[in-house]
Amino acid sequence: MTTTATPAGSSATEGVRPAAHTDPTLRRVRGVVGWVVLLVLGGIVLALVAGSPAPQDYLHPDGTGQRGTGALVEVLRDRGIDVDVAETAGEVLDAGGDRPGSTVVVGNTEMLTTAAARRMLERTRDADRVVFLDGAPDVLGDLGLGLGITYAPVDADIPRCSLPWVRPDDRVSRVTWSIVADGPSLPQGATGCYPLEVPDDVPQSERPPSGYAVVDLPAGSTHAPVTVVGFPDAATNRFVVESEHAGLVVRLLGASPHLVWYHPTAADVTENPPTGEEAEAVWPAWTTTAAVVVSLAFVVFAVARGRRLGRLVPEPLPVVVRATETTEDRARMYRSAADRSRAAAVLRRATATRLATRLGLTRGAPTDDVARAAAAATGLDAAAVDLLLRGAAPADEAALVTLAQQLTSLEEKVSTP
């Protein structure tokens, strides 16, 4: 692992080459990279095996929950209609939503910006039909279709209109929006179905303008035929089987052989940011250029301050070792081993040696002689002094502390009689 296999015969002439691959840092980096690659690959495999969970969005074409429209899409696919899902206005075009024989249906419009809707409408001029399935309440008024929208949670009775996909006895029970004219009347050529009747008990002053649950516009110069639907719930998995909903939406969306289901997401908002006349008004026109100047000045400042006035001066420093270090470590060792008998013996011997010197005995005098002499000098009980200097090892730390303090006080008594 640490040797390089050199070709036989060449090693003698080339000598020892620096073994770059044994550099420990490089080896460690390699190890880390290997693990990261393994983790990423494992994650990818897991993601492929597990798949992504079914989306929970309202009117999502793959949604299998109560709010999704998976059932409707399945029915359409069973009938031989090619259904593509697009998440941005660009993808609508990529999926072929701008060609004849295609119907574009806009499902959930929570993430639909006016810019994206306009762009989509303009580009899909050649499509068979554009359907706003949930009425597009946020953007409908800004699209220049001459239509408006109001909230109207009522039932619709009979269509009272003649459109190819509407049958006279199709009833709708889940209307959410009332599509109204953006002027005195609907645009020319527009067809309104399911006129919504306002109940008689609503006071005259609060009566909303009379509208329709469906408005169908013919193709214009800037857009394909547009159908705005005010009963999105009718397409959901939960309510599609109610009343005559199923037939109605299947006929509406299944008119062309190709259906592009446009479900705008956050990516669509990023691609088509809200056109901001207001946004620009917040910042003065010189903001960008001034920011450029300020950052330039900052760079110059950094360069000016970053240049040292001469190089750094190195200095060999002396070693710093405290002379007490070995003693402190010895204390730590005694303590961690809880060696009370040794500590007590050391303290006793030190005291005995000092007392012997103090009392005029030889340095190596026996401890019982020292104890006797100390007792005589201080007037203390000889047995007690002897026990202090020669007794058993202390039983616990508190006893050791007491012993140490008693030894100190004995020395003090001997030296100050």
Place this chain on the structure above:
Amino acid sequence: MVPTTRAAALVLLGVVPVVLRPAESTVWAWIGVVVVLCALDALLAASPTALAITREGDDQVRLGESARTHLVVENTGRRTLRGLVRDAWPPSAGSRPGSHRLTVPPGERRRVTTVLSPTRRGDRLADRVTARTVGPLRLLARQRSVEVPGRVRVLHPFPARKHLPSRLAMLRQIDGRAAVRTRGQGTEFDSLRDYVEGDDVRSIDWRATARRRALVVRTWQPEQHRRILVVLDTGRTSAGRVGDAPRLDAAMDAALLLTALAGHARDRVQVVAGDRTVRARISGADRATLLHDAISRLAPVDPRLVETDWGVLAGEVARSTQRSLVVLLSPLEPAAVEEGLIPVLPSLVAHHRVVLASVADPAIDAMSRSRDGSAEVWDAAAAERTRSLRDAAAEALGRVGVDVLDAPPDELPVRLADHYLALKRQGLL
């Protein structure tokens, strides 16, 4: 070539035209203005190569005091020099100020002074001198570094020198030059002179008195021209810090006091410092400059983390066969003493008088005395153990025939000097 902060401010001033006419071209135009001004300024700035810098000033300083080193900056160019000059020194040289602002008209010279307040003993070498010149607008600076050699030797502060007068007085007492005269072993005959009242009658030389018909006394002086060899151990055990300084510094203090004292006593002093090799050797041939030599030569000696080779140092002692006083300044570390020192001692003791002076650590005594809580008692036990090991080592040395002095840093010089005086008084040199 480097912009100044003033150039950055000039760039920032570009915000004004940009606000008045917000367009990309305004930014480019402003950059153009700045670049042209900077280029003009750089052209008008004095070249940093047109400088002649020389150094003068102190070359040594005692630790704790300040030295001055001067740079004489001569402008040899034709444009006025404006800018900064930095005299770079290592951090422990404590140089102030960090840089000097100066203006030198063409053909003139200016002197800038850097004050050095070193924080450590040893040699400090000056690093490069850097000059940064700016133009009249101070927008662009040109910079260049040149070597201007300089060295300041930071000497040992020798705090024990305050004890020198009192020890010299004691020396004079022995010497016979003072009123009280002592006589006995360790003194040698000096001269005969007339008796004056107060002289010890025992010192009257009757034979000379008979010849001269007047009372004549003999005067005595202590032994002179004895060889004193001070050996400083610079090995690992001397690196340990006692208080805020390594043991070696305290040992040097003692060595210097002894050197000064013995020099006055007309003894021949030699100082050797070393660990595995000899790091400094002061022969003491010239008594007048002995102390100065010792201080100066010992200044750059630092302790090293190596085991001292006493064989090498004993070889230094054996260079002369004359009986000497050998003072070993080495910490009393039981293991180092037993392994390294004791084996070489018998041959030394046979020919010389050997004294071992060791720097004791007052912190050990403090540790052994403090017994308030359990942690302190463990410390006290460890400190007592250390002390008993040191005592055992000292005893072992004493058995070989070595005098052992073990004292805290501030006491050791005095103890060693007193021991020397005692030996001298007893004629044991």
